[in-house]
Amino acid sequence: MALSITDSCVNCWACVDVCPNQAVYQDAPGFAIDADKCTECMGEFAEAQCAAICPIECAIMDELGVPLNPLGSLSGIPLEKLLALHPHLEMA
C-alpha cells in the first residue's frame, strides 16, 4: 500500500518536508515515493500528508492510479475551462 508521484511534479519539496516516514526522495523529472516506506499515513494522520499539501492537481496517485487531488479540486477552476485549455487532460 503506497502512494506515487506523477511526472507533473514541480519539485517544490513540500511533500518531502511533511512526510512522516521520509518516504519521498528526489528523482527526475520530479520527486518519487519509496513504496517500502510509504504507509499512506494510515494510523498517523487523517489525510496522507503529501497529498494534503501538494499544490498540483493529479500529481499524487493512490495504488490504483486514481489521483488524490483530481483536476479542478485545488484551484477551483471549473473543469470545462481546464479541459478547454489542456485537451490532453481528458484522460486524467
Place this chain on the structure above:
Amino acid sequence: MDLPVLSNTASAALSGGGCSSGGCGTAPDALSHLPDPVRARVRDHPCYSEEAHHYFARMHVAVAPACNIQCNYCNRKYDCANESRPGVVSELLSPDQAIKKALAVAATIPQMTVLGIAGPGDPLANPERTFETFRQLSAKAPDIKLCVSTNGLNLPQYADEIARHNIDHVTITINCLDPEIGARIYPWIFWENRRIRGVEAAAILIEQQQKGLEMLTTRGVLVKVNSVLIPGVNDTHLQEVSRVVKAKGAFLHNVMPLIAEAEHGTYYGIMAQRSSTAVELQTLQDACAGDMAMMRHCRQCRADAVGMLGEDRGAEFALDKLDALNIDYDSAMRRRKEVREAIIEQLASQREAKVKIAETTNKREMRWSLAADAEQTAQVSAMPMPQTQTALRPVLMAVATTGHKLINQHFGHAREFLVYEASSAGVRFIGHRKAGLYCSGSEQCNDDDNASSAESTLEGTIAALSGCEVVLCSKIGYEPWKRLEQAGIQPNGEHAMEDIEAAVLSVYGEMMAAGKLANTAPTAVKAA
C-alpha cells in the same frame, strides 16, 4: 520657477531629524513620521526606502520552494525566464549554494546591502532551508541586512526565531481581514496536518497573520505589509487593512496591482479576473496614505532577482557561472564598506542641501503661488468659478528614464515609466507604470508577427499611461508621437538629459503660461 519637491505625506517632512523630502518620492519623506532609529535602519534598504533604491541593490535567494497556502494569483507550475513577477524562479538553490551566490554578488555589486528570502514558495514553510541560509550568511557577511517575505501562516511559530537571527525586516502579504473576502483569494491552506478550504481556511490565515504582525512589532522587527489589489474582491477593503496594520505597528504599506494573465494559468488569469488600472491603484494608494506610509516604488520582482530594483542581473550569477568568477573576498568586503559609506554620506549631504533649498523656497513658493493664482484667476475669470484659493490643477507626467534622476531614455526603449504629479505646491513622485505587454520576452514567447506585436505594445503603453497628460523622454518616433497625441498625452523630447523634477516643473510652468491649467483636464481624443 522654484518649487519645492513635495513629500508624499504633505507636511511634517521639513522639520527635525535633518531628513527631508528627496529622491522621487516615498522616503525618507513618507517615512518621516518614523523615529530616527527606524529611519536609520531603512536608509540603505532599496525595498523600503524609495531614496535608497536609487543607490542600493538587493538580491533574493530562491531557497524556499514549498508553500503552505494557495493564492488565486499564483501558479506553481509556471516558470519562464522572461517573466518578472513574484513566485517565479529559474534555479532553486540549497542554502550552501545560496551563500556562494550571495558572496559572489556581494563582491561584484558592492552596493548590494540586502538579502531577502521570498520564495518561490513561502520561506516559513521551509524553515530549515530559510534559517540555515540566514545563519550562514550572518556569519560570513555580517554587513548584509536580512529580510524575509511571508504569507504569515507560520509567522507566530517562527517570530522568536526571526528576531534571534537578527532579521530586522519582514514583509507579510495581507490581502484582507475578512474571511469571506479571504475565501475568494485563498482556496486552501495546509494547517495542522490537514488541507483546509474556504472561509475556515481564510479565517485561520488571517488570525495567524495578525498575530504574527503583533509578535514581530513587539519584538522590534520592522514589518512592511504587502497587499494585492484585486478589483471587485478586496479593493474597497484595503483601506481598512491599511488602517489596522498601521495600528498594529507595521511601518509601511505596499499596495500592488494584481498580475493576472490567462497564459500564467492562475485561477484569476483563467477566470479573466481583471487587474487594477494605474489610476485605480493610485487612487487607493492616495486614500490609504492618510493613515499609513505608502510604498510606491515596488517592482514586484522575482524570488531570485539580483541587482537594483527594476533590474535583474540574476543570469550573471547562475550557479554554473559562479566558479568562473575569481573573487578576492577580503578586498571585496573592504570595497563594500567604502562604497556603502560613500553613498550614505552622499545621501546625507543631498538631504542637507534640500533642506536649505526648501527653507529658502518656502517664501518664494508662496509668492509664486499667489502670482500664479492671480494669473490663473485672470484667465478663468469669465468662468463661473469660486474665487477662493484656486490652486492650479495638478498634472500627471510620465518619464522615461534609466535612472540617475535624468530624462535619458527613448520612449520605445522604456519598459516602465515613472509618474510624477506637478501641482502648485510642487512635484511629487506618484509611482511607476509598466510599458506595454507584461512579458518582456516577446521574441521567445510571442507568436504574433513583429508589427502587430509592436502595435499591441504601444496600445498597452498608452493604456498604462492613462491619466498622464505629458510623457517626457529623450527621443520618440513619429508613429508613437501621433498616437500619444490622439490619446491626449503630449510627448515631449525637449528635456533630454535634464533633471526629472526640474523638467517636470518647467513643463508645468509652460502649461500654466499657455493657460492649460484650468480646473478640468482636457479629454482625450479617442483613436478609432
